[in-house]
Amino acid sequence: MLKEKTTDEILSLIPDGSDIIIPLGNGEPDAILSKLDESLESYNSLRIHQILELKDRKYMHKVYSNIEYHSYFMNGYARSAYRDRTIELVPNHFHQVPKIIDKRVKKPIMVCQSSPMDENGYFSLGTTADYASYFIGKVPIIIQVNEYMPRTYGTNKIHISEILGYIKHDQPLFELPSVEVKEIDMTIAGYIAEHISNGSTMQVGIGGIPNAVISLLKNHKDLGIHTEMLTDGIAELYENGVITGKKKKTHPEKIVATFVLGSKKLYDFVDQNPVLEMLPVEYVNNPINIAKEDNIVAINATTEVDFYGQCASETIAGKYYSSSGGQADFGTGVQLSENGKGFICLYSTAKNDEISRIRPTLAPASVVTTSKNDVDYIVTEYGIAQLKNKSISERTKSLIRIAHPKFRDELLFEAKKMGFMI
Structure with a gap:
């Protein structure tokens, strides 16, 4: 037939x-x-x-x-x-x-x-x-x-x-619109890039901040890739010799991903390219497999974070926007990895500086994507705060330090009222 x-x-x-x-x-x-x-x-x-x-x-x-x-x-x-x-x-x-x-x-x-x-x-x-x-x-x-x-x-x-x-049925593939990298993205990326060592294996998401991070890694050596999404920036780093995968513990010298989304240039890069292994998401995003890579770095974004360190990454002001995706997968995986690091990024404010994204509690009806137990680093344009292994009061102080200056006094007042400052 x-x-x-x-x-x-x-x-x-x-x-x-x-x-x-x-x-x-x-x-x-x-x-x-x-x-x-x-x-x-x-x-x-x-x-x-x-x-x-x-x-x-x-x-x-x-x-x-x-x-x-x-x-x-x-x-x-x-x-x-x-x-x-x-x-x-x-x-x-x-x-x-x-x-x-x-x-x-x-x-x-x-x-x-x-x-x-x-x-x-x-x-x-x-x-x-x-x-x-x-x-x-x-x-x-x-x-x-x-x-x-x-x-x-x-x-x-x-x-x-x-x-x-x-x-x-032949038709050109959908191409992801290019995202403008803003000055604020470069500032946040700078804090992250300082923590990425040569030989690290990386998971990089989509958006201005991940693109900015990639742009700051051009002088790194022997980076590896184990990521759910393969982007244009990753391809560029490979072509420039920054990504070799030589230090990877699994799939050495290979780029591992579960989907590709970007420009036609990226689609041409992956076409019949033996360095790329497209593997099922139940393997790529399994925290156990992620943890097999030493020095793995995960970079993701959130919309708001509270004093506990809870990150609401799939809702905005309590309204659903996307879903969990792989953020928690990699958040858990880096916790289990030897020297793993997980960065969750956000601008310090929303609505033209009218709202602080660092909050005493999440907005009503918000959904927690990365739990307080899995959070590692939080990064804004005002700095970086490591929450892992920190108490609630220590987390609160660290988060207030990287909040927008206009909200720090208010956040400090709320923290004292909640009994979070010791």
Whole structure:
């Protein structure tokens, strides 16, 4: 039976009542999902499971009551739908997502985008391994083949014998808009860079501060990478000889990641690049595996932190914005690592200096992402505070020192009132 199908034929392979598993980011097969979105009336029920959607679609908005969208980390479109209460948000640590989905689905089928098939009959998930690779060989799979998808090495390959069918649809990949690095980002990055030694293994997230940190590491030597997300800055450091991976304890001389998101230049960098290993998130983000790397450094962001050291990184003023992602995974992993360091960054204020992001208590309805027991360093433009191994009163004093000066007296007053100052 021919595996290549038309879009109509490929849709007929998705049974009514299916749990559709879609990889994150550029693993999203636009042509198939757009056709599905136009054909929702043909289904009595569907449940769609995904992280980091790239497009707004009707199935996120309860156009039909029995069509459900389940998000495990929201991008902008799902965020809007969540505020309208038309989707489900499932709490998780990123490394647990594959098994969480596995337990939630009843009639799973994976719908994904891949590179063209190679001479051995394998498609590559390219920019993703994430939770999708967990389901290879376990559930039915249909594929959108896209010549723009790079071919990568790792455990993200699907053999033609493992799929129900595929369509061909070529379109350029989504590129992450470049983020302006501000002076405040460089200031915060400077505090972090001072604590990164040669030979460290790094996890770096997205945004101006991580980009600024990377820009300050050009004179470092033998850095390694074990990260959930591979970014343009990491590729640039590798090309400049800063990243060699020679000191890594696991996967020496390899860059380990579970998804890639950035520019076309980054996608060209990863295409058939043997230095990159794309591995499943249940491996990459497992704190036990993270801890196997000595001197691992994790850099993440939060929206606010309280005197206990609790970090609310997925809500803003008590309203949901994203989800936990891998912050707690790496926060725990660096605690277990020999000489591991975890940095959580934030600007000291919000709303044009009207609100302090360092607070006596988190805003009402805020969700704790990194607990007081797992926090290590907190960094603002006013300095760096190590909270690990510190008492509550010591944490409070350290956090007030790196708060915006206009709020320090108020914070000190609240700390005394709460009995936090000894």
